[in-house]
Amino acid sequence: MVRFVHPSKDDITLSGLLEALADPLRLKILKTLIEQKGFLSCCQSAPCPKIAKSTLSNHFRILRESGLIRMSKKGVENHSVVRLEEINEKFPGLLKAILKHAD
Amino acid sequence: MVRFVHPSKDDITLSGLLEALADPLRLKILKTLIEQKGFLSCCQSAPCPKIAKSTLSNHFRILRESGLIRMSKKGVENHSVVRLEEINEKFPGLLKAILKHAD
DNA sequence: ACGGTAGTTCAATAATATAGAACTATTGAA
DNA sequence: TTCAATAGTTCTATATTATTGAACTACCGT
Numbered sequence: 001m002v003r004f005v006h007p008s009k010d011d012i013t014l015s016g017l018l019e020a021l022a023d024p025l026r027l028k029i030l031k032t033l034i035e036q037k038g039f040l041s042c043c044q045s046a047p048c049p050k051i052a053k054s055t056l057s058n059h060f061r062i063l064r065e066s067g068l069i070r071m072s073k074k075g076v077e078n079h080s081v082v083r084l085e086e087i088n089e090k091f092p093g094l095l096k097a098i099l100k101h102a103d
Numbered sequence: 104m105v106r107f108v109h110p111s112k113d114d115i116t117l118s119g120l121l122e123a124l125a126d127p128l129r130l131k132i133l134k135t136l137i138e139q140k141g142f143l144s145c146c147q148s149a150p151c152p153k154i155a156k157s158t159l160s161n162h163f164r165i166l167r168e169s170g171l172i173r174m175s176k177k178g179v180e181n182h183s184v185v186r187l188e189e190i191n192e193k194f195p196g197l198l199k200a201i202l203k204h205a206d
Numbered sequence: 207a208c209g210g211t212a213g214t215t216c217a218a219t220a221a222t223a224t225a226g227a228a229c230t231a232t233t234g235a236a
Numbered sequence: 237t238t239c240a241a242t243a244g245t246t247c248t249a250t251a252t253t254a255t256t257g258a259a260c261t262a263c264c265g266t
Contacts, residue, residue, distance in 0.1 A: 002231080002245075014204045019125040024118045041243075052225045057245060076232045076243050097200030101117045105214075105262080144212075155256050160214060179212050179263045208266085215260070223252070230245075236238085 004064060004071045009086045012067035017091070020066035021098060025051070026059050030068060031102050033082050041077040107167060107174045112189045115170035120194070123169035124201060128154070129162050133171060134205050136185050144180040 007016075021027050025048060033040055048056075060080065063069045067087065069080045087095055110119075124130050128151060136143055151159075163183065166172045171190070172183045190198055 014201075015125065015127045015130065018121055018130070018201070022118060022122040022125040027118065027121070053244065054226075054246080055224055057243095058223075061245095073231090073244090076241095078244070091204045093196075093200045094204060097196045098117075098121070101194045101197060156213070157215080157257075158255055160212095161254075164214095176213090176262085179210095181213070209264105210266105211262100211264080213260105213262085216258085217256100218258105219254100219256085221252100221254070224250085226247105226249090228245105228247075231243090233240105233242080235240090 002073055004073075006064060006070055007067045009067070009083075009090055012087065012090055014091060014094075016066040017068060017087070017094070020062050020068055023059070023062075026063055027098075027102050029059065029063065030082060031099055033069065033080055034084070034099065040080055105176050107176075109167060109173055110170045112170070112186075112193060115190065115193055117194065117197075119169040120171060120190070120197070123165050123171055126162070126165075129166055130201075130205050132162065133166065133185060134202055136172065136183055137187070137202065143183060 021030065028048075060069070060071065060078070063080075064071050067083060069082055071078050071080050073079075084095070124133065131151075163172070163174065163181070166183075167174050170186060173186055174181050174183050176182075187198070
């Protein structure tokens, strides 16, 4: 059983968030997760068929370790959800301001 | 004579800005530049005595190439100024939202 | 012309990202 | 319950990027 480690809200840092969102693919993944408002699997939320799955797995790890998403194993898939409330509490307006300009 | 190349406003990208700001030192430099509202030299705007000057030079190049700052040679120094108006026109609210939470 | 200051460029090394291959865990069907 | 397929992780090698010291350039004041 894979047990994912997530940072607590207090451990989420601005630099961590910016670093995670600085990659165009990760930004796109996050945008997709928010727009779909669902619990998407990694492949569903990554609009990129060409990328290696090991690379994708790494991108999700970075998103998770930055505190941006919460992942849980549901059957054979990972379901990811954006930690909107927590991030908005700690950094009000930040996500909205960034995502507003994403593609 | 060093002639700096700056991207035009149209060539400034969100990912470029985020990537430049994802580094804590560069974020701090930008914050310092804005707060001082002056034309600071590299050493003045970098609150970090330990870092190698070649590294610092590289950080300023990244800030410049991302479109965040404009550099000009004044005597023996470089003077840097944040391209606030242009960035605010292209990405309204972005810089403010990020800098609000910087240290 | 000379020394000092501020920065750039170069070359080597350190750190990080990517991707293929092998592995694990779960599901669904024979 | 065995088998194959799916969805992802981990490992290992390679490619890219960051950091640094050293050498170099440009400018200023004397």
